Amino acid sequence: MRNWHIINHPRLFSKPLLQSLVPLAERRGVPTSRLFKNTALAATTDWQLSNHRMSLKDWFQVVQNAERFVQDPQIWPLVAQTIIHERLSPLAELTLQAPHLFDVLKQLQHYRQLIQPLEFGVARGHEGMLEIYFLPSCGAVATSSMLSVSMLLTIAQQRGLAIHQWQLKLPASLSPLPQWSRWFDKISEGAFVSVRIPQAQLFEPLPHEPDYYRQAQAFCRMQHREAKTPSALTHTLRWSYRCLQQQQQLSIHDLAAHMQLSVSSCKRMLAQHQSSFQQCVDTMRLFRMVELLQQQPYNNSQLAAQLGYSNSNNLRRACKRWLGENPARLREILA
Incomplete structure (x- = not known):
């Protein structure tokens, strides 16, 4: 069984996002002092050992600093891959052990309040496809959308789903990443970022470990209870x-x-x-x-x-x- 540390924060992805972002930024010559500029983390001597509660405002400041100083369009897909592959969050484990794709989407929707600045929008059925809209809300739309789509695609790739059957729409202001161009048979222009998934894929059984799934559910529920009051x-x-x-x-x-x-x-x-x-x-x-x-x-x-x-x-x-x-x-x- 996995033994996650208790996350002293009402959002499941705060510490995991930092755990993946900070090393990637440092390898590109961006020290933590620049990444944490104008946040409460700037005064922290060791952020990994800190039990601080990181505000959403500070999180968006870190994201903006990363956009400004790292200047690498691959940074958010790499962050997503690190969180999923290294299973840094119980929610990552929950999505990797879900019995089918519909359950993955249900979990992401249910815990959407806990995973900001990720944005998982409203889904709509359309001609045998489920379309998920990543609508802009707060923070930079490019960042929140690219990070959210990257997370969903990394989960799908890890689960062996046929991503080439999916359809991606991007605004004219955003360019598809190289790997997306390889994965998708069709990338078209949209008013904002959206992904269409064949509804036939939603309930295809996926390999999973029920014990790991139940353990991840318990950790996620515990965090959800702490943050049940809407912001x-x-x-x-x-x-x-x-x-x-x-x-x-x-x-x-x-x-x-x-x-x-x-x-x-x-x-x-x-x-x-x-x-x-x-x-x-x-x-x-x-x-x-x-x-x-x-x-x-x-x-x-x-x-x-x-x-x-x-x-x-x-x-x-x-x-x-x-x-x-x-x-x-x-x-x-x-x-």
Whole structure:
């Protein structure tokens, strides 16, 4: 049986991500002092022995420092491979011992709050394929999406799944990594990062060890109990989405009243997650727009009304800011 150290942190991947990222950065000439710049870790003499609770804000700062100083597009796939191959987290073991792919996706979705800054988006069925959207929320979209896709693909490769049958979509601003071009028969342009998986693969039995699986489940559940209260960011995203569904007004004053906080406290809590009220609203507007366009081809005026914009010009500007594309191009891509 594996004997993981108790992770003194309400997120399953904080320490494992550091354990994989720090050596990779050092081999590329980036010392920990630069990697931990402007974080609480900067004053830590030995981060590996430290029992500190690393904030999500610090985590995103480390990620931004890695992007700035390492400047290697392979860094996030290598981080993902290290975590999975060396089984640094009980969640890695859980996905490697899951009885089928559907269970892998279920576990990643269930523990999504614990594995930030990884982002595992909402899945939708489409023509015999399951499409998983990696929607931008907080932090750099390129980083969170590339790291999340890399993690999923590394798990799939380790489990012997036929990745060449999958389909990858990337925005024009992101280039596929060399190994992705070898793995996928089809890489196309999308509004944001998404992966399509044949639904026939979801319940194909995979080799697994039930004892290891149960042990990993126990560790993950223990961590989940510590972090069962949703974060301020999660609250804000959920509230924004409900308001959009019901076509209600969105304002930070209404959010603060809903959370029973002052407006300034609300702003501070979101800032701790490297986010803001407007970023959260934009994230949910983007998700809701994609959801609506998949249901029927709304015109710009109809979309603007659904998303709380006063006119279609504001919608076009927002869409250009989010994706670098106008709503008409998004309709073509989703079609």
